[in-house]
Amino acid sequence: MNPEHDWVTTPITADILRGALDLEHTEHGVLPHRLPARARAQNTDGQLAMAEAQPAGVRLAFRTRATVIELDTLRTKRVYVGAPPRPEGLYDLLVDGRPAGQATVGGGNTLTIDLTTGSAERSTGPVGTLRFAELPDGAKDIEIWLPHNETTELVELRTDAPVEPAPDRGRKMWLHHGSSISHGSDAASPTATWPALAASLGGVELINIGLAGSALLDPFTARALRDTPADLISIKIGINLVNTDLMRMRAFGPAVHGFLDTIREGHPTAPLLVVSPVLCPIHEDTPGPSAPDVSALGEGRLAFVAMGDPDETASGKLTLGTIRDELARIVEQRAADDPHLYYLDGRELYGDDDSAELPLPDQIHPDAATHRRMGERFAKLAFTSDGAFGDPNA
Structure with missing residues (x-):
């Protein structure tokens, strides 16, 4: 703490x-x-526990005349054995809705993960301090977006002027659920994940339930979406079901129906957009599971390979292609009785031409430039007068 301020x-x-x-x-x-908490109590998977505690889309939002802000936090940073160091978690500062700074916080805990064995070791570290100074005088709306890829405990917020909750600007609430790609994967910063970019362009508030490795049609996740107030809802389904090799086609269709049924219990008429997977060449026609590419790890980089056999689709193993076909069929069937249900082929966000220009660096996750492209495209496809969500500001 800097003692020069009151x-x-x-x-x-x-x-x-x-x-x-x-x-x-x-x-x-x-x-x-x-x-x-109820959903967390029903979960026994460490990957999901880690993902849901990473604050993708979570931000402090308040109004103040402060010119200096300090925030004490305790981060948990991930390290993958044999892979290059991950970028430091970034905090994005917005003042009256405009980018006004970025910073990182030192110290904190470290979780060292060995992808080849599945083991993880945790070491502890001290609390760190985030500081934004020389902010403009006068009352202003402040948002501090937390790192989307680091568990972040919030310890203390200090300012040199009083703080009050940010006023309600009357913007619609968009609730989105998806995989690590929605979570943020390799986006440049928390406001640069594709959902955050799309929300900014669409003029809506975002609740991002993108769960890395964990968009698996879990009933407790569906109930969380059901019980969360929202005006607009989207769910992006597919890649995690393939790369975990979690279920077969016989279970997939009923699970999608059940997931949608549960959401509709709490949101019977809200626009609900089902988004199929973006292009992922290794799993378009080859089932999972995915596994770390050992040869890439030997070269000091992280990449994944598909371990399934295309012939296994005959016995019901899932690929991204079969998932897209089934999702399109399910939405078409249900839309006959649900006029607010829509479908978007994920390849409209990232498809063959994009893959040629901006290939997935690790064979699964998009890079920062691709996040921006996907966010811009989703905004045009969903938040326009003829999109599933229409123009929220119309």
Whole structure:
């Protein structure tokens, strides 16, 4: 803490935090969660537990005259054995809706993951401090977007002027669920994930339930979506079901129906957009599971390979191609009785031509430039007068 200011300490509570479904009180402060406690209690998978606690789309939002802001946080950074170091988690500062700065926070915990064995080791570290100074005078709306790819405990918020919750600007709430690609994968920063970019362009508030490795049609996730207030809803289904080799076609169709049925219990008439997978060449016609490419790890880079056999689709194993066909069929069937249900082929966001220009660096996840392209395209396809969501500001 810098002693030169008369600090105002503001409790970090739900009224100044957006994009989280729950706040857990920890020994250090509060930990934002993107699944509620009931859902977390029904989960036994470590990957999902890690993903939902990473605050993709979560941001502090408040109004203040402060010119200096300090935020103490405790991060948990991931390290993959044999792979290059991951970029530092970035915090994005917006002032009155415009980018005004970026920063990282040191210290924190480290989770070292061995992809070849599935083991993980955790080491602890100290709390770090984020500081934004020389902000413009006068009352202003502040948003601090938390790193989308690092678990972040919020310890203390200090400002040199009082803070109040940001006013409601009357924007519609968009609730989105998807995989690591929606979570943010290799986006440049938390406001540069494709859902965050699309929300900004569409003029809506975002709740991002993108769960890396974990968009698996879990019933507790469907119930979380059902129970979350929203005006617009989208679910992006496919890649995780293939790369985990979780189910066969016999189970897939009923699981999609059940997922949609549950969402509709809480949102019977909200526009609901089902998005099929973006192009992923290794799994277009080859089933999962995916596995780390050992030869790539030997070269110090992270990449994935498909371990299935295309002939296995005859016995019901899923590929991205078969998933797209089934999702299109299901949406067409249901739309006869649900006029607010829509379908978007994910290849309209990232397809063959895009793959030739911007190939997936690790064979599964898009890079920063591709996130921007996908966000811009989704905004045009969904947030326009003839899109599934229409123009939220019309």
